[in-house]
Amino acid sequence: MGNCQVTDAAAVVIQHPGGRAERLYWPTSASEVMKNNPGHYVALITLYVPEEKQDGTLRLTRVRLLKATDTLLLGQVYRLITSQEVMKAIQARKIEKMKKRQAEVMERQQQQRIGIDDEVVQVGKDGEDKEDSEITDQVAKQERDRHKTTSKQSAARPRHWRPSLPSIAETGS
Incomplete structure (x- = not known):
């Protein structure tokens, strides 16, 4: 026992x-x-x-x-x-991951904005005789460069194959 x-x-x-x-x-x-x-x-x-x-x-x-x-x-x-x-748990996990990614993206964008603002301030201090248009041009160039890097990153993602020819309807004779 x-x-x-x-x-x-x-x-x-x-x-x-x-x-x-x-x-x-x-x-x-x-x-x-x-x-x-x-x-x-x-x-x-x-x-x-x-x-x-x-x-x-x-x-x-x-x-x-x-x-x-x-x-x-x-x-x-x-x-x-x-x-x-199970379906509720999977949905909750997806939502949690999505929120986490959004927070990371927002944080990166915030850091990039702070970096651009710091560069604008430094350019303004270093070249006080420069016109505002030159500073604005530099900021616009930095923004374009930033957008180029994001487009390169998105181009690196794999895409699904799609047929290039449209479907042909068959006719019954």
């Missing part, structure tokens, strides 16, 4: 969305679990403690979706996740 804890550790625990926990005492594939629970994905649950907070005050659970070919291992905890939850 004292070995009951050993059998609990040697089980695959699957948490269902309703709160029910299913225990399997043999390794099984994720595809079998998904066949038994249509409309659900299998996810591996792991505890994650951020490195900056090692005192144990903040613990996060990470959820990693499994492929259908993956095997559920004994001693691990898995959760069934509905396909709607």
Whole structure:
């Protein structure tokens, strides 16, 4: 009777969305679990403690979706996740990445503007006898150069192939 804890550790625990926990005492594939629970994905649950907070005050659970070919291992905890939850998580991740990229682009543009403003101030201090039109021309040239580099960067991106000929409608005779 004292070995009951050993059998609990040697089980695959699957948490269902309703709160029910299913225990399997043999390794099984994720595809079998998904066949038994249509409309659900299998996810591996792991505890994650951020490195900056090692005192144990903040613990996060990470959820990693499994492929259908993956095997559920004994001693691990898995959760069934509905396909709607998966789609919401994917959308949230895309939005988060997009916001992060926008913030980076805004920051770069801000730094470039500050750099251009500094150069205009330096040009104004160095050549006080220059006319305002010369300073404006230099600023415009710098702006054009900046736009050229962004167009070169966009040209380096791969484009999808499109046929150059229009489709010809077939006539039935």
